[in-house]
Structures are given as structure tokens and as C-alpha cells.
Amino acid sequence: MSEVFFRAHGVGKRFGGFVALAEVDIELRAGERLGLIGPNGSGKSTFVNCISGDFAEHEGQVTLDGVSLGGLKPHRRARLGMARTFQLPQPFNSLSVLENVRVPLLFAGHAVEATDRAMACLEQVEMADKARKLPKELTQVEQRRLELARAIALNPRLLIADEAMAGLSNAEVDQIIALLFKLNEAGTAVIMIEHIMRAVTAFSERLVVFVAGRKIADGLPRDVLALPEVEGAYLGKQ
Amino acid sequence: MNANFRFWLGAAGLGLALVAGLRLLGNDYGYFAGYFVLQYVVLAGAWNILGGYAGYVNFGAAGFMAAGAYSAIVVRQWLGWDLIPGIFAAAAVAGLLGLGTGYLTLRLKGVYFSIATLCLAVVLQTLVVNWDYVGGSRGAYIIHARDIPPFNSYSEMLFIVMLVLAIGTTGIGRAVEMSRLGRGLQAIRDNERAAEAVGVPTLRLKLVATTLCGALMGVAGAPLPYYSGYLNPEAAFSLAYAVNAIAMPLIGGAGTWAGPVIGAVLLASLQQAATVTISSALNLWIVGWMLVVFVAVAPRGILGWFRRRG
Numbered sequence: 001m002s003e004v005f006f007r008a009h010g011v012g013k014r015f016g017g018f019v020a021l022a023e024v025d026i027e028l029r030a031g032e033r034l035g036l037i038g039p040n041g042s043g044k045s046t047f048v049n050c051i052s053g054d055f056a057e058h059e060g061q062v063t064l065d066g067v068s069l070g071g072l073k074p075h076r077r078a079r080l081g082m083a084r085t086f087q088l089p090q091p092f093n094s095l096s097v098l099e100n101v102r103v104p105l106l107f108a109g110h111a112v113e114a115t116d117r118a119m120a121c122l123e124q125v126e127m128a129d130k131a132r133k134l135p136k137e138l139t140q141v142e143q144r145r146l147e148l149a150r151a152i153a154l155n156p157r158l159l160i161a162d163e164a165m166a167g168l169s170n171a172e173v174d175q176i177i178a179l180l181f182k183l184n185e186a187g188t189a190v191i192m193i194e195h196i197m198r199a200v201t202a203f204s205e206r207l208v209v210f211v212a213g214r215k216i217a218d219g220l221p222r223d224v225l226a227l228p229e230v231e232g233a234y235l236g237k238q
Numbered sequence: 239m240n241a242n243f244r245f246w247l248g249a250a251g252l253g254l255a256l257v258a259g260l261r262l263l264g265n266d267y268g269y270f271a272g273y274f275v276l277q278y279v280v281l282a283g284a285w286n287i288l289g290g291y292a293g294y295v296n297f298g299a300a301g302f303m304a305a306g307a308y309s310a311i312v313v314r315q316w317l318g319w320d321l322i323p324g325i326f327a328a329a330a331v332a333g334l335l336g337l338g339t340g341y342l343t344l345r346l347k348g349v350y351f352s353i354a355t356l357c358l359a360v361v362l363q364t365l366v367v368n369w370d371y372v373g374g375s376r377g378a379y380i381i382h383a384r385d386i387p388p389f390n391s392y393s394e395m396l397f398i399v400m401l402v403l404a405i406g407t408t409g410i411g412r413a414v415e416m417s418r419l420g421r422g423l424q425a426i427r428d429n430e431r432a433a434e435a436v437g438v439p440t441l442r443l444k445l446v447a448t449t450l451c452g453a454l455m456g457v458a459g460a461p462l463p464y465y466s467g468y469l470n471p472e473a474a475f476s477l478a479y480a481v482n483a484i485a486m487p488l489i490g491g492a493g494t495w496a497g498p499v500i501g502a503v504l505l506a507s508l509q510q511a512a513t514v515t516i517s518s519a520l521n522l523w524i525v526g527w528m529l530v531v532f533v534a535v536a537p538r539g540i541l542g543w544f545r546r547r548g
């Protein structure tokens with residue numbers, strides 16, 4: 001079994017008196033596929049914002065390859081190997097698809113080979129033929145693919161896919177799952193945050209469940225989903 | 239012949255043609271009008287670096303321009319140095335001012351950032367009004383030689399200096415647009431959070447942009463006391479600079495190096511024509527109406543309109 005490379009220990013976040021996330025511990029092994037589920041407001045996105053650096057202030061510690069990420073801005077974390085996508089695609093609308101993927105490469109010391117590497121990323125997500133288009137000319141699933149291409153441009157060790165399939169049809173969900181499998185096979189660990197249970201169970205080899213800002217379960221998907229507290233809290237059964 | 243060489247060759251050719259044309263005309267007014275237009279080419283090009291590429295709207299252009307103008311006056315009064323050292327001093331002072339403003343305000347977004355830059359101009363004006371060394375509210379005079387060989391007249395010299403500054407500013411804008419810095423600023427304008435998430439050091443790039451923008455605005459202001467021979471705070475901090483610095487890039491096409499040039503030439507020429515035919519009181523009225531028309535008809539400016547039709 002591969003070694004743990006990512007650790008979130010005691011991660012918590014308060015907004016005034018409201019506790020959005022409390023004492024969350026999550027470890028991840030290289031190349032692992034982790035599903036993170038929970039009802040709306042359970043703290044999934046808060047957790048992502050804490051570990052990716054969007055929330056500069058939070059409780060607990062986050063390390064990547066033994067390096068503490070405390071105090072590092074998101075762009076530094078991205079260069080250390082942590083990539084993320086957003087719930088709603090957030091492309092650079094005035095730049096072409098190719099330029100969208102070139103941007104991270106330009107700032108990571110790959111300016112000379114940026115175009116070739118960006119094209120390789122676009123080929124990986126089967127978007128090479130759209131390289132010259134503007135994001136607004138893409139379909140929703142293509143915009144999701146563009147987000148993934150931009151996220152993998154720096155060969156991340158960890159990809160956080162935050163509801164990357166929201167609003168897609170069944171066929172499109174299957175396309176994104178296949179794509180995430182492909183990226184994972186190349187060695188990238190993936191945290192999939194998703195409400196589409198079919199996608200989560202098909203993709204994840206491990207499942208973590210958040211409820212009301214706390215981690216209530218962590219284990220194999222079939223074991224976790226069978227837990228009464230998960231059924232009660234997440235699936236609405238008693 | 240590569241694109242850079244073509245740009246500089248074209249700019250130099252156009253500059254020489256302008257100088258030759260005005261010499262043939264043999265009228266000092268041509269130099270004054272040309273200076274007026276070129277000063278706005280510099281100011282609009284400077285604004286475009288932060289406002290056009292990064293999307294941070296700076297309402298404080300008059301403050302930076304006045305900082306440049308008063309830097310030139312201080313250099314003159316303190317050290318006895320003339321215009322050219324004054325321009326370098328203006329770039330340094332206004333650039334530092336831009337950097338400081340950036341540190342204090344760049345965590346603000348949208349309208350909050352714009353209001354902060356507007357406040358900066360008000361604070362600076364208050365300081366200058368109460369600073370006797372530069373004339374306070376009475377203003378300061380700059381007495382210069384009538385002729386400076388090899389130039390035909392002092393006005394020609396000022397025109398050529400401003401021409402060089404305008405070409406330089408446009409070249410810097412073009413270089414920014416084509417560089418990694420420009421791509422980063424465009425990414426910030428489109429989506430700052432996503433830019434940061436993919437590895438763009440957003441704060442550092444914005445600080446570079448505020449410094450460069452401030453320095454170039456200061457450069458635009460440095461020759462102002464030499465141009466008018468007298469400068470008071472009311473003229474240096476004129477609302478017209480703040481409004482034109484925004485309107486010109488927007489009308490020409492913000493976020494492109496050529497847009498501010500087109501907007502400045504068009505708007506400043508119209509204002510100059512109104513000044514000599516009707517009244518300078520109409521200048522802001524013209525700018526206001528042009529902005530209304532362009533926001534309704536061509537929100538991406540003249541360049542954007544042509545590109546859409548093309």
C-alpha cells in the first residue's frame with residue numbers, strides 16, 4: 001500500500017459563533033480515490049476551502065508530502081501539487097481554451113513548453129479540437145473538462161473535484177467519471193465531492209461522510225453506506 | 239521582420255511624421271494641441287494596465303498625475319534640475335505611491351477599491367494645498383527658457399518629450415499584454431479566485447500593475463508645470479484627468495494596448511476642438527455623452543466593436 005502523502009489534522013472553521021467544520025482528520029495515500037459526501041451545509045466545501053487555502057485562517061494543520069501548508073496562499077499550494085475544480089466552472093472567459101490551460105504553466109516555470117504541455121492536457125480531456133474556442137462557446141460538460149485540464153496542468157499529486165458533475169446528464173456524468181479514472185491512473189489522488197451517489201460509489205475506493213461540520217464515517221463505501229448513522233443523516237432513513 | 243520590430247519602426251515613423259508635419263505647419267498651437275492629446279495617450283495607457291488588463295478601476299488618476307507634476311516641481315526647486323530628471327523623479331514617486339496604494343487597497347474589490355483610489359487623490363490634494371514649499375493653494379510657477387536648441391521652440395521640445403513618453407507607454411502596454419504578466423492580469427480580471435487556485439500569484443501581479451500604472455501616470459504629469467508654466471492644486475488634481483483616464487480606454491477598447499491610444503486621440507482631439515471653437519467647459523460634457531453612447535452601442539469600445547463585426 002502506498003504511503004500517506006496528505007494529512008488534514010483537526011481542521012475546523014468557525015464563522016462568528018457558527019461552527020462550520022470541527023476537528024476533521026483525513027489522510028490520503030498517493031493515488032487514492034476518496035469520495036467525500038454529506039448533506040448540504042455539512043462542511044464539505046468549507047473543508048475544501050480550508051485545505052486549498054481559500055480560507056487563510058482555520059483551526060488544525062494541513063500537510064502535503066510532510067510540508068505544512070499553514071499560511072500558504074492558494075497559488076503556492078497549487079504549485080506544491082494541490083489542484084481543485086469549482087462547483088460552478090470558473091474559466092477565464094476572455095482567454096481561449098488553450099490560454100486557459102497555459103496560464104498555470106506560465107507561472108510555474110514552464111513558459112517555454114507551456115503551449116505543448118497545455119495541448120497535451122487538452123488531449124487528455126479530449127478537448128484538443130476546442131483549443132481555439134472561447135469558454136462561452138463550450139457546452140457545460142466541455143467547460144467541466146476545461147476545468148479539469150486546467151487543474152491537471154501542473155501534474156498535481158492531489159486533485160479536489162468539487163461537484164464536478166453538478167448539472168450534467170447521466171451520459172455526461174459517465175464521461176467525467178471516466179476522465180477522473182484516467183487522471184487517477186496517471187498517479188493523481190482524487191477527492192471527489194459529489195451529491196450524485198452513483199458517481200461517488202462508482203469512483204471512490206474510500207468514503208468519508210460529513211454531517212453538521214463533523215466527520216461521522218470513514219471507510220470502504222459499502223461499509224460506510226451501511227452504517228445506520230450515515231443512512232439516517234445523509235440518506236434520510238431511520 | 240518580427241512584430242516587435244514592426245511596432246517600434248511604425249511608432250518611430252509616425253512620431254517623425256508628426257514632428258515634421260508640425261514643423262511644416264509652423265504654428266505653436268499645433269504643439270500645444272499635440273501635447274494635450276499625447277498626455278492623454280500616456281494617462282490612458284497607464285490606466286489600462288491596472289484597469290484594462292486586471293479589471294481594477296482606478297478613480298485616482300488625477301492624484302497620481304499630480305504626484306508626478308509636483309515631483310517635477312520639487313526636483314526643480316530643491317535641486318534646480320530640469321524636466322528630464324523631473325520625469326524620472328515623477329516615475330519613482332508615483333510608482334512608490336502606486337505600490338503603497340496597492341498594499342493598502344488591493345485586498346478590496348470592485349467599487350471599494352475604486353473609492354479607495356478616489357480618496358487617495360483627495361488626501362494628496364489636501365496635503366499639497368497645505369504644503370507651502372510647492373506653493374500651497376496659490377500654486378507654483380516654472381520659468382523656462384524661450385528656446386532650447388536644437389528644437390525650434392520650447393513647445394516643440396515639450397511636444398517631442400511627450401511624444402517619446404506616449405510611444406514608450408504604448409510600447410510598455412503592448413509588452414505587458416504579450417507577457418506572462420499580462421496573461422496573469424487577464425486571468426485576475428476574469429476570475430481572481432480561479433487564477434489564484436491555478437497558481438497565479440495574484441497579489442504580487444496586482445502590486446506590479448499598481449506600481450507600473452502609478453509610475454506612468456506620474457510620468458504623464460511631470461511635464462505639466464512646464465507646459466502651463468504655472469500649476470495649482472485645482473488644475474493638477476482636475477476631475478478631467480480622472481474621468482478621461484477611465485473614459486478613453488473604455489471608448490477605445492480597454493484591455494488592449496491600442497484601445498487607449500484610439501480613445502485618447504479621439505476624445506482629446508474632440509475636447510481640444512471644442513476648447514478652441516466653443517468652450518473648454520464643454521469638455522466633460524463631451525466625454526459624458528461619448529461614454530453614454532459607447533456603453534449603449536459598443537460596450538467593448540471601438541476595437542471590440544470592430545472585432546465583433548469582423
